[in-house]
Amino acid sequence: LVHCALEGSFVYLSFMGNIADSDSFIASLWKEYGKADARWVNFDPTIVSVEILTVVLDGCLALVLMYAIVKEKYYRHFIQITLCVCELYGGWMTFSPEWLMGSPNLNTNNWLYFWVYLVFFNSVWVLIPGLLLWQSWVELKKMYPKGTSLGKKFQ
Structure with missing residues (x-):
């Protein structure tokens, strides 16, 4: 829902003109x-590109994942892992280029903008996918029978 509503509107507004x-x-x-990260107010091609992919791919994966969870589909963890990796990659591609350039667009001097807007809000997009990846790991591990190995199967 966040991808479609908030980030989808960001992409739309970015193409309809300047958000500012x-x-x-x-x-x-x-x-x-944008007071914390100026790239979101002015048209930044890297941010808009990541957000297009996020809205379309991650938005669709999130809908498929919700369906798979509710209907208990066998492919649930495959979709969950894929979506989590996409989320982590999107976060990396949003901030890594900025860090490599010395963070010229990030407001790191203001406590609220740095710690709440940048660190807290964006860490949610790392923490939740990380926890869901762990959940999938645990569930997939349960599905693998104990005491089996490839060598035993061929003996």
Whole structure:
């Protein structure tokens, strides 16, 4: 839902003009976050590219995952792992280029913008996929019968 509603609106607003010039409620949320990371207010091709992929691919994977969880489908953990890896990769590609350039667009001097907007809000996108990856690891481990090995199967 976050991908489709918030990030989808970010992509839409980015293509319809500059978020800084928009007066919509959603634009005001992005303007506020833009106080911590200026790339979200002005058209940054890296951010918009990552968000297009996030909205389309991750949004679709999230819908498929919700269905797989509710209907207890066999492919649930495959989708969950794929989505989590996409989330972690998206976060890395959002911040790694910025860090390599010395973080010129990040407001690291203001406590609220740095610790709440940048660290806390973005760590959620690392913590939750990390926990879901761990959950999938545990569930997949349970499915593997103990005491079996490839060598025993061929003897």
